[in-house]
Amino acid sequence: MDSIKDAVKAVSLQEILVIVIIGCVVYWTLFYQDRLHSGIPTAGADPKAWFKVASARKAFLVNGKGVIQKALKDYTGVFQVVTATGTKIVLPGRFVEEIKNNSQLRLPDVIHKEFFASYSAFKPYASSQTACIMTEMVRTKLSNSLGNMINDLADETNCALDEIFGSSGEWQTRNLKTEILHLIARLSSRVFLGQEMARNEKWLNISKSYTVDSFIAIRMMREWPAALRPLIYLFSPECGRVREQVRTAGRLIWPLVEARRRSKRKALEAGLPPPKARDSIAWMDELADGAECDVPCGQLILSVVALHTTTELLTQALFDLCRHPAIIQPLREEVISVVGDRPLNKATLYNLRLMDSFLKESQRLHVGDITTMQRLALSKVILSDGSTIPRGAKVVTTTETMVDPTIYTSPETFDAYRFLKMRQGAGQENQWQFVSTCSEHLGFGHGQHACPGRFFAANETKVALCHLLLKYDWKFSDNAQRDGTDVTFGTEFESSLEAKVVLRRRNEEIALSV
Ligand code: HEM
Structure with a gap:
């Protein structure tokens, strides 16, 4: 005891002060990288708190949606919030039109930053050549081939549904989201990679789980101070699992890339035209044109961009059928009259106008996040109200316009006919289609980074829904909590993996298979 006292006496007050200051700096550097932008009000911050940033962060993590909703009422213009991924400037919905095509506000760069893309397990999230080629591939090659892939989508839906839900006429209870994820993984893989990979369980498992597992690992990494993350990355089982998935994807996909390249070389050597690129591997390789492109990533x-988003849309749509059973018969009748005895094709899908409206309404009420259109400011941006977005700031807009009573009558009420009626207004035919984007409906974002996969997602969902409607009866089980199906994280909400439906096979009135 005496020796400790002697040691303490030996340390001067100045030395103690230096130790405390160094301790604070180290603690601050490790735990609080978030900085507030000056001149912008901070939502959720306790004005009396010593650590304003920490108090704003805590408030946001506990109830991000509430913090944003309150701030939208409290402030007339932009404000900032401190999220799990740092400070973000929030632009109310009225700024959407103003920023939608601003080339200095970029989506891929913010994803790169937030998803630790410099680590090999998260390389698919990099704003690199590969990601640009993937986006370009979706925007051009995939979207230009939509008409040719409807047969494949119908065929795969037919086979997959037989396997997933079977043909029993007895009522059966299922966890809906898990089954729909499997269906969408098969449909997407059929189009992106061909029939063989759509049936390859190893690939299907990775394509389904990479999103979830990488999100879990990334969320866990965010909990740690930046300085410790390289260690956490090396030793945590969560990151190890994702690293292994990336390696397995490489083992599955590279041989396919090589095979495409070989047959192209052979054809060229024989003086023949190269085989036509028909899937996303060949399309990506073609767009890369010899430049570096990690096709498996x-x-x-x-x-990541295609599976869980489309699964969420179709799952919520099926829950909406169970919540509003009166709409089931009109939707079925539309499919029967529009499709008739023809195979499903681009025109029939376009003419399913009630289904189009139903999906848009379902997406409006289950948009998934109160914020959208994430962007990174590559340079300083000055908004029309004079507010400044500094270079390097992260920006989001809000989706409150999607339930604005001045735009939508009774906005909280589900109305499957809403957009069908809105399309009947003079000059409004195109504005309210499912795939149209505008500042009043941000389900697919808006502007230069609006989802380029929405045309494919719409076709895929409509084909699946034709089969699901005509081949199955749907209802909630007697004890289902009808309104309790959404789970929330911060500002995000999505259907629960636990939510169940009851279904049984019925005899479809028309043959939908090719
Ligand atoms: C219902 C399904 C889908 C929903 C709700 C959805 C939603 C979105 C949203 C909200 C964005 C951001 C838009 C913005 O910030 O302005 C986005 C971006 C993107 N989506 Fe989708 N998406 C879906 C399906 C798909 C599919 C099937 C694909 C690919 C085939 C895809 C590919 C992409 C890509 C590549 C981007 C990034 C665009 C860019 O960086 O410019 N999405 N999506």
């Missing part, structure tokens, strides 16, 4: 990020 491109396929993983394609799965």
Whole structure:
């Protein structure tokens, strides 16, 4: 005891002060990288708190949606919030039109930053050549081939549904989201990679789980101070699992890339035209044109953007059928009259106008996040109200316009006919289609980074829904909590993996298979 006292006496007050200051700096550097932007009000911050940033962060993590909703009422213009991924400037919905095509506000760069893309397990999230090629591939090659892939989508839906839900006429209870994820993984893989890979369980498992597992690992990494993350990355089982998935994707996809390249070389050597590129591997390789492109990582990020988003849309749509059973029969009648005895094709899908409206309404009420259109400011941007977005700031807009009573009558009420009626207004035919984007409906974002996969997602969902409507009866089980199906994280909400439906096979009135 005496020796400790002697040691303490030996340390001067100045030395103690230096130790405390160094301790604070180290603690601050490790734990609080978030900085507030000056001149912008901070939502959720406790004005009396010593650590304003920490108090704003805590408030946001506990109830991000509430913090944003309150701030939209409290402030007339932009404000900032401190999220799990740092400070973000929030632009109310009225700024959407103003920023939608601003080339200094970029989506891929913010994803790169937030998803630790410099680590190999998260390389698919990099704003690299590969991601650009993937986005370009979706925007051009995939979208230009939509008409040719409807037969494949119908065929795969037919086979997959037989396997997933079977043909029993007895009522059966299922966890809906898990089954729909499997269906969408098969449909997407059929188009992106061909029939063989759509039936390859190893690939299907990785394409489904990479998104979830990488999100879990990334969320866990965010909990740690930046300085410790390289260690966490090396030793955490979560990151190890994702690293292994990236390696397995490479083992599955590279041989396919090589095979495409070989047959192209052979054809050229024989003086023949190269085989026509018909899937996303060949399309990506073609767009890369010899430049570096990690095709397996491109396929993983394609799965990230395509699978869970479309699964959520179709799952919520089926829950909406159960919540509003009166709409089931009109939707079925539309499919029967529009499709008739023809195979499903681009024109029939376009003419399913009630289904189009139903999907848009379902997406409006289950948009998934109160914020959208994430962007990174590459340079300083000055908004029309004089507010400044500094270079390097992260920006989001809000989706409150999607339930604005001045735009939508009774906005909280589900109305499957809403957009069908709105399309009947003079000059409004195109504005309210499912795939149209505008500042009043941000389900697919808006502007230069609006989802380029929405045309494919719409076709895929409509084909699946034709089969699901005509081949199955749907309802909630008696004890289902009808309104309790959404789970929330911060500002995000999505259907629960636990939510169940009851279904049984029925005899379809028309043959939908090719
Ligand atoms: C219902 C399904 C889908 C929903 C709700 C959805 C939603 C979105 C949203 C909200 C964005 C951001 C838009 C913005 O910030 O302005 C986005 C971007 C993107 N989506 Fe989708 N998406 C879906 C399906 C798909 C599919 C099937 C693909 C690919 C085939 C895809 C590919 C992409 C890509 C590549 C981007 C990034 C665009 C860019 O960086 O410019 N999405 N999506």
